[in-house]
Amino acid sequence: MNKISLVLLTKDSSYANYFSNFMISSNIKEKFSSKIFTDTDSFKKNTRNQKQHILLTDLEVDNECSVSFDKVISLSEEQIMVPDELKTSIYKYQPFHELLSQVLAIYYEMNGKLSSVINGKEKEKVISFFSGNGGVGKSLLSLCLAKHLSMNDKRVFYLNLEELHNTYLYFKQDRPSSAEVFYYLKKNKNQLIANIESLKSRDSLTNIDYFALPVLPEEMQIATEENIESLIQAIRDTQNYDYIIVDLDSSIHERNRSALKNSDEIFWILSSNETSFSSSDSLLANDLVGLGNDRSNIHFILNNVGEALFDGFDSFNFSIETHIRFNIRYLGRSEETKLMEDTVIGEQLFKLLKENAVHSSEVSQQWQ
Structure with missing residues (x-):
């Protein structure tokens, strides 16, 4: 199965550690290939000129950082009610399985069917x-x-x-x-x-x-x-x-x-x-x-x-x-x-x- 590439960029090392442990232990790893960065310079070096699907971040990023991603989703410190069709951010401090379900929903909504996101022939x-x-x-x-x-x-x-x-x-x-x-x-x-x-x-x-x-x-x-x-x-x-x-x-x-x-x-x-x-x-x-x-x-x-x-x-x-x-x-x-x-x-x-x-x-x- 081809996976969706997900990159987390945050300076919150505790959050990054919890996120990493969840991705390792959860079945969600069948959907995503993930990379986690807590250093902006390392992030830029390792993602430059490499096409990625999703950037998930609680930092302000410029065009140089986001250009390699199909979708940038912001992690918000506050829970804000926003209509689904306008949502570009999600609440940071929620259970990870719910957070990642929202990430998928936002991405699918922008890109349509998963078949347009992932290269590979349907075999189902x-x-x-x-x-x-x-x-x-x-x-x-x-x-x-x-x-x-x-x-x-x-x-x-x-x-x-x-x-x-x-x-x-x-x-x-x-x-x-x-x-x-x-x-x-x-x-x-x-x-x-x-x-x-x-x-x-x-x-x-x-x-x-x-x-x-x-x-x-x-x-x-x-x-x-x-x-x-x-x-x-x-x-x-x-x-x-x-x-x-x-x-x-x-x-x-x-x-x-x-x-x-x-x-x-x-x-x-x-x-x-x-x-x-x-x-x-x-x-x-x-x-x-x-x-x-x-x-x-x-x-x-x-x-x-x-x-x-x-x-x-x-x-x-x-x-x-x-x-x-x-x-x-x-x-x-x-x-x-x-x-x-x-x-x-x-x-x-x-x-x-x-x-x-x-x-x-x-x-x-x-x-x-």
């Missing part, structure tokens, strides 16, 4: 799970893939955008609410990027990051296409993740269309009954989810397969890549238990990702 993969109707086991499948990736040392963010989500059934530890996400989406998208670190939670059993959102159907109902695009991009822009797994409900709401449009790959889950096939066929035939005629990034998955499929199965035109057998052991098990016990489904779905060399249709010959 956005994978959405969708279905034509509810009750097909989509959330469990999406989390089985997320867990498999996480257990194989991939950094994973799980984003549930269902109107009535059930994330709490899988991640049962008490976590602070992430409801502020909706505020930042509407009021200050650039601050959302800077605050994702403090808003997210991490499941201790799977190491999957996620937003611990309350069930707020009204917020999902009013979420716009732009809101969802901004949210996904903000998670991308942290450059903390290899995969972003997006769990969608079966509605044709614009938030789902936006998520699908911004996905690298889509896992479309079908259940082994006529209703599921018919609903999905109608959505695609009438382009109700905005995918057009291009199905190249869609993986059709047949879930909960029994001994045989329904009459008329052959009349539908789905290129099913894999089928997942009905597991009788799941009857009576909690969703959390199903997720933690899975050693098959996650790997099965992982093999379908485009970066994997082998792609094969696993539809049984008797169903072709």
